[in-house]
Amino acid sequence: MSEVVLRGFGWRHAGRKRWAVRGLDLRIERGERVLLLGPSGAGKSTLLAALAGLLAEDSGEQEGTAEVDGLDPRKARERVGIVFQDPESQLVMARSGDDVAFGLENRGVPAEEIWPRVDEALHRVGFPYRRDRPTAALSGGEQQRLALAGALALRPDLLLLDEPTANLDPAGAALVRTAVARATDDDTTLILVEHRVAEALPLVDRVVVLAAGGGVRADGPSAEVFARHGDALAAEGVWVPGRTVPQRQAGGPAGYLLLTADRLGLPPRLGPTDLRVRAGEALAVLGPNGAGKSTLALLLGGLLRPGTGTATASAALAGRDARTPPHRWRAPALTRRIGSVFQDPEHQFVTGTVHDELALGPRRTGQPEPAVRATVDALLERLGLSRLAGANPYTLSGGEARRLSVATALATAPRLLICDEPTFGQDRRTWLALVDLFAELRDAGHGIVTVTHDADFVAALADRTVTLERR
Amino acid sequence: MISIEPVAAPGAPLARRNPVAKLAAALVFSFILLATLDPVAPALALAVELAVLPLFGVRYRVLARRAWPLLAGAAGILVTLVLFAADRSGPVLLDAGPVLVTSGVLVTALGLVLRLLAVALPGVIVFATTDATDLADALVQNAKAPARFAIGALAAFRLVPLLEQEWQMISMARRARGVDAGRNPLAKLRLFGSTAFALLVGAIRRGTRLAVAMDARGFDAGVPRTVARPQRFGLADGLLVAGAGLVAGAALTVSVLLGTFRPLLG
Numbered sequence: 001m002s003e004v005v006l007r008g009f010g011w012r013h014a015g016r017k018r019w020a021v022r023g024l025d026l027r028i029e030r031g032e033r034v035l036l037l038g039p040s041g042a043g044k045s046t047l048l049a050a051l052a053g054l055l056a057e058d059s060g061e062q063e064g065t066a067e068v069d070g071l072d073p074r075k076a077r078e079r080v081g082i083v084f085q086d087p088e089s090q091l092v093m094a095r096s097g098d099d100v101a102f103g104l105e106n107r108g109v110p111a112e113e114i115w116p117r118v119d120e121a122l123h124r125v126g127f128p129y130r131r132d133r134p135t136a137a138l139s140g141g142e143q144q145r146l147a148l149a150g151a152l153a154l155r156p157d158l159l160l161l162d163e164p165t166a167n168l169d170p171a172g173a174a175l176v177r178t179a180v181a182r183a184t185d186d187d188t189t190l191i192l193v194e195h196r197v198a199e200a201l202p203l204v205d206r207v208v209v210l211a212a213g214g215g216v217r218a219d220g221p222s223a224e225v226f227a228r229h230g231d232a233l234a235a236e237g238v239w240v241p242g243r244t245v246p247q248r249q250a251g252g253p254a255g256y257l258l259l260t261a262d263r264l265g266l267p268p269r270l271g272p273t274d275l276r277v278r279a280g281e282a283l284a285v286l287g288p289n290g291a292g293k294s295t296l297a298l299l300l301g302g303l304l305r306p307g308t309g310t311a312t313a314s315a316a317l318a319g320r321d322a323r324t325p326p327h328r329w330r331a332p333a334l335t336r337r338i339g340s341v342f343q344d345p346e347h348q349f350v351t352g353t354v355h356d357e358l359a360l361g362p363r364r365t366g367q368p369e370p371a372v373r374a375t376v377d378a379l380l381e382r383l384g385l386s387r388l389a390g391a392n393p394y395t396l397s398g399g400e401a402r403r404l405s406v407a408t409a410l411a412t413a414p415r416l417l418i419c420d421e422p423t424f425g426q427d428r429r430t431w432l433a434l435v436d437l438f439a440e441l442r443d444a445g446h447g448i449v450t451v452t453h454d455a456d457f458v459a460a461l462a463d464r465t466v467t468l469e470r471r
Numbered sequence: 472m473i474s475i476e477p478v479a480a481p482g483a484p485l486a487r488r489n490p491v492a493k494l495a496a497a498l499v500f501s502f503i504l505l506a507t508l509d510p511v512a513p514a515l516a517l518a519v520e521l522a523v524l525p526l527f528g529v530r531y532r533v534l535a536r537r538a539w540p541l542l543a544g545a546a547g548i549l550v551t552l553v554l555f556a557a558d559r560s561g562p563v564l565l566d567a568g569p570v571l572v573t574s575g576v577l578v579t580a581l582g583l584v585l586r587l588l589a590v591a592l593p594g595v596i597v598f599a600t601t602d603a604t605d606l607a608d609a610l611v612q613n614a615k616a617p618a619r620f621a622i623g624a625l626a627a628f629r630l631v632p633l634l635e636q637e638w639q640m641i642s643m644a645r646r647a648r649g650v651d652a653g654r655n656p657l658a659k660l661r662l663f664g665s666t667a668f669a670l671l672v673g674a675i676r677r678g679t680r681l682a683v684a685m686d687a688r689g690f691d692a693g694v695p696r697t698v699a700r701p702q703r704f705g706l707a708d709g710l711l712v713a714g715a716g717l718v719a720g721a722a723l724t725v726s727v728l729l730g731t732f733r734p735l736l737g
Contacts, residue, residue, distance in 0.1 A: 052687055082687045088633065089677045090684035092626045094604055101699035102622075103688035114699045136632070150688060303643040335649035346673070347644040350665070364649035394672070408648065 097131025141172025483528025
């Protein structure tokens, strides 16, 4: 059990003008379980890194104090465990059991105690495989369970979870939440950062909301916090439980045919799939992890050569090019007709500024410079990115990067837009903006295909769904 | 897919030996063979290597698949040397217009190809029969390599297969943005460069996150590490290294006795 005390705590990363977190006064008692909320950029992750003792003294400037059990967190590291968002970059070893043992070896735990403690930690998180299961063969949810076991094996008094389910599908996220519930007991102080509040609430007994400009915005039992600040928090992008989302289905029937998939597939990732996409409709592709949804999005987007069957564009979409399949079109021709938004926005960034990023597509397709400028300015305005026009795309927050990646696909005004998990890990504000944007595009006659796990998104937007089965 | 998994049956008597012993044996064997330029010693060594292969639990077909770049390289060298080497001494074996093959040229070319195979094959066998985790463990425990280096390299190694997927994703994402090179070789080169740069940026970011995660679990924090998977360097392991030296030495001796020995130096 650990006690956390912050007095006027602030941290500014070296080389940054803005304080990542500032003016925090907070006391967390032993054994408390706290959900830490706040708009993106409020410094939640920085605070967790500080408590885990991961902010080296020479990597920035500190104000005030942070203490874990009365100690500087850098000196209390063996009392603290932390699990991060991305499973790929926190597993160290090739075999599951070895990965849990890694931390125990580092702490110098006697060899004969290591394997019993590994087994105990794996059991506590409900890990369903043997110790020699390759970490690469685990699903995202299973990898996060393993990462949790790796932290728990060290028997931390303070457990920090930094959006451990943000990169997972609903089934994987549920696995991790169950594991957290199973694995933590009254002896563990827990601090959890999580966007999906409703799902996280059963794990905690206190909610702390950080303010955007620094300091604590609200603090108390969850029911009390949401009763008092619910509206304001929802407006700031927090997923306050019990709020409904708007319904934006199409007003009229779908229009002309854009793209036909005829037994389209790529073994072993995707079996033969039949599909038609029309103008003025929003089609949602559903299915469990491993069903080949992302592969289907790439095939429809003309980015992968099909292994079986064909994707055929209609003459309305591609004119005379309709005779050749989309994957053989030149890139500028493709991007004028079919826009693709990838799951990871950073994959799509090619230039050094937000402005150039939006101008790239129009320039590649040969638009005159005044038209390029008009397109870019309109998109910056529409997606609330105007003040970031000069920023490097890689420095944007998750929500900003997502909005930019959608905007880049829209810049060349393609009739068909294909998005892979566009709402993954987004706060409520960005989420609502995306639903509005897609609904408007659809109503203006664009065809929209989204691959998604997000049931709310499907309920709010989709006119039709297609469900793929696991192979 | 970049293969990093061992392909041997794990129970085979020599595959089971300590990874550091296998690595040392391969190094000793190869270095001794480098001393001669003649084809006899490497031919003998190669015969021994192929003969002990079953003891490492590697099947010949699997080895051929794993070592095909090496075999292709060797075949290329053989053809090139036979056709273009300046040395045209010895009796003529084949005279077909511009192609003149003499026994001298054939012996030199064969010698070089056999050396290449005999020297490289032990390394291929070691990596085909050794798990990367075991190698890192043994390097730390038996060869006193710093854990910071061995375990750090192991963690980085685990990310290598991800790079290939990442490369495909970046390439497709660029095409979706309207960026392609078409038939212009200069544009192709530029696109390759910028894709590689994006890959590098991604790899550094991922590596940084991994380093922080390792840090959070107490890696390299100054506490003496314990080991979960003890690696033993026993008598059998010592014998493997000694045996490798003896066999290579014997091959050289035969070559000297037959009078074919041509020292690398002098």
